[in-house]
Amino acid sequence: MGSATAIVGVWVSNRIQNAVVQNSANSAALYMESIVSPLSQELALGDRLSEQARRALDEIFMTQPMRDRIVSYKFWKQGGVVVHASDTSIIGNRFEPTGDLQRAWIGEISGSFEELDHDESAAEAALGIPLLEVYSPIRELWSGEIIAVAEFYERADQLEMDLAKARRTSWLVVGSAFLASTVVLFCIVAIGDNTIRRQARLLKKRLAESERMAAQNAMLRSRVVEASGRYAAQTDRFLKKLGAELHDGPAQYLSLAALRLEAAFSDKSPKPKEAEEIQQSLQKSLTEIRALSRGLSAPDIDNLTLIDVVKRAVEDHAEHSPLRPEISFHGSDMPNLSVSDKLCVFRFLQETLSNTARYAPQSRCSVTCHVRDDCIVIQVKDDGPGFDPLDGTVLRDDGGQGLLGLRDRVESIGGRFQVSSSPGQGTTVEMTLFPNKTSSP
Known part of the structure; x- marks a missing residue:
């Protein structure tokens, strides 16, 4: 200046x-x-x-x-x-x-x-x-x-004095103008600096509030994920207990009723038609109750590794389906999964393999498990007729939740769920879990 x-x-x-x-x-x-x-x-x-x-x-x-x-x-x-x-x-x-x-x-x-x-x-x-x-x-x-x-x-004595006076006046005017502009600029800069400092303090305060809210949200999400995991584990234990009670209670009574009906008419020939119909109904009810008991009861997977859980889910599905998926594992260090994570893996494979057997029974199917540093990715893929993924976001006509319920199960414990499909191009369903984190990144 x-x-x-x-x-x-x-x-x-x-x-x-x-x-x-x-x-x-x-x-x-x-x-x-x-x-x-x-x-x-x-x-x-x-x-x-x-x-x-x-x-x-x-x-x-x-x-x-x-x-x-x-x-x-x-x-x-x-x-x-x-x-x-x-x-x-x-x-x-x-x-x-x-x-x-x-x-x-x-x-x-x-x-x-x-x-x-x-x-x-x-x-x-x-x-x-x-x-x-x-x-x-x-x-x-x-x-x-x-x-x-x-x-x-x-x-030029007078001219010299006049020039000296003009120079003094010009310097005074220029100096005053620059001094005034300097004062104005200083005031503008000071006001701007105060505004910037005030805004910086406000932004810092808001940032701190945002960080606190983010930390609180992360903590709440962590608690929700943990609660969801506990709830899923408790639900599966309840369903397992319910399946056992159905098997040990109503199923046993129906079996006993069928045996007594058979014994009551063992000496008579021919057996009355009504008795024959009652016996068939009892056998059908007994079969359905046993199937329902098996569906509700998850295997005892608390002490199983990830590989064992995957193999167990595929083997259980193979007992009542002709579908024989190929299994492959990638990665060396298998993570320690919680009970809720293992149950999620089991239910994911149970539901996706069931859907494949239902909608693409003649397709080739594969189950792939990728173990990475921070997550595990399980993928079920088939080359069946495929479908519009938007159709999987609505409840089925039979009341089943299908992929929508499976997505809720995966995301409730902090995982990610993705479906890739189109008519005539097959289907790929992928689940990502983060064993060491409470939520997905």
Whole structure:
């Protein structure tokens, strides 16, 4: 900011000085032209003034008012030749034309203040006083053609004071403007900084709240997943107990009733038709109760490994289905699964293999288990007729939940469930569990 202030201040001061100097030069040139132009018309015909003209010029410049104002003068011809001057020793000498002299030859009035560093200004520089150097073109009266250039040096004591005052004023204005802009910018920056700091504090507070909420949500999700796992384990134990009670209770009573009915009519022949129908109904009910008991009861898998659970589910399915899926395992370190994870794996295979046997009995089926660093992926794939996956999100007509219930079971313990299928392209059902985490990433 300080450098910018200095640059602008210097530029403004120079502009003001140049303008003031040029205006002073114009005023002085117009005044002098009215005096010297009539006496210098002889220069249109030659490079010398007559004795009468030189005497007249000397008398004019030697008068008291003019002598106090003009300390020196020169008349120039083309090529830098001095044809007349107050210093007679330089008359006839040739000097290198300055920029101001060259501008005067093209019709411009030019002036400079205290720039007496040229050879032809050595005598004026030696005076040691402030001088305004003015170059004014002299024109032929009837044609307007420039016939010579008059140079004169005017005392500039007042001009020097005026320039000093203008410089002080310009520096004061520039400094005040930059100071005001600095104050304004400082205020803007301060306000912006306060706003940013306030927003940062607010964002930090909200971030902390979000982190607390995220941690709380993670804890709640963990508790929900753990509760879901416990609930799934308890539900399966309850279903296992219910299956056992159906097998040991109603199934045994129906078996006993069938035996007694058989014994009651063992000596009679033929057996009454009603008795035959009752016995068939008892056998059918007994078969259905036993099947229901087997479906409700999951095997004792608490002490089984992942490989054993997969093999057990496939073997149990093979007992009542012609489907023979291929089993493959990938990965070396088998994770330690919780009871809920094992039950989920078992029920997943039980349901997907049952669906395959129901909808694609003639297809080739495979069961693949991938053990990775942070998860296990179990995939059941067949090359059957396939289906629209959206149809699997609704309940079946028989009241079964199908894939929808299986998805809920998997996701309730923090896993992921995915179905890939399309008509005529087979079906792939995939489950991902995260044994060491309470939720999927």
